[in-house]
Amino acid sequence: xxxxxxxxxxVEIMETAEKVIKxxxxxxxxxxxxxxxAVKDISAYKDALVLISRGGIAEELKRIPxxxxxxxxxxxxxxxxxxxxxxxxxxxxxxxxMRENILHNLMHDFQLGxxxxxxxxxxxxxxxxxxxxxxxxxx
Numbered sequence: 406x407x408x409x410x411x412x413x414x415x416v417e418i419m420e421t422a423e424k425v426i427k428x429x430x431x432x433x434x435x436x437x438x439x440x441x442x443a444v445k446d447i448s449a450y451k452d453a454l455v456l457i458s459r460g461g462i463a464e465e466l467k468r469i470p471x472x473x474x475x476x477x478x479x480x481x482x483x484x485x486x487x488x489x490x491x492x493x494x495x496x497x498x499x500x501x502x503m504r505e506n507i508l509h510n511l512m513h514d515f516q517l518g519x520x521x522x523x524x525x526x527x528x529x530x531x532x533x534x535x536x537x538x539x540x541x542x543x544x
Contacts, residue, residue, distance in 0.1 A: 406453070408454045409453060409456075409457065410435075410450045411457045412462055414462045436450065438458070443462045444466070454471070455472070459479060459507065460506065479503070479507045496520075497520050497521065503526060505528045508526035510526050511526060512524060
């Protein structure tokens with residue numbers, strides 16, 4: 406069994422990782438995990454000593470003793486592509502609510518023409534839910 410495990414927070418990241426791992430001919434399994442149950446989602450991979458992930462899942466995985474977590478950062482490109490898709494769908498008020506380890510404590514409201522973008526870093530699932538509710542009332 407591999408000593409490295411890629412833990413994907415989204416289907417898109419999982420598919421990208423699969424493509425890269427296949428092209429490079431690496432022997433790294435990939436598992437799709439969900440924030441609050443990430444530790445449970447990887448429980449079948451007990452031999453993995455290095456876990457690769459990002460965001461809330463990386464934060465959860467850091468709680469596992471004797472495991473090394475390699476954290477992949479989201480790029481500005483990742484975020485802007487998602488914002489662009491929302492704008493093309495007609496959204497004019499957009500909230501970017503992500504873990505602090507992705508947004509690096511950037512909290513700001515941007516006004517770009519008739520588009521308003523609210524950026525909110527969070528450090529817990531509860532905070533994400535609270536801020537999401539608050540922004541939904543504001544918008």
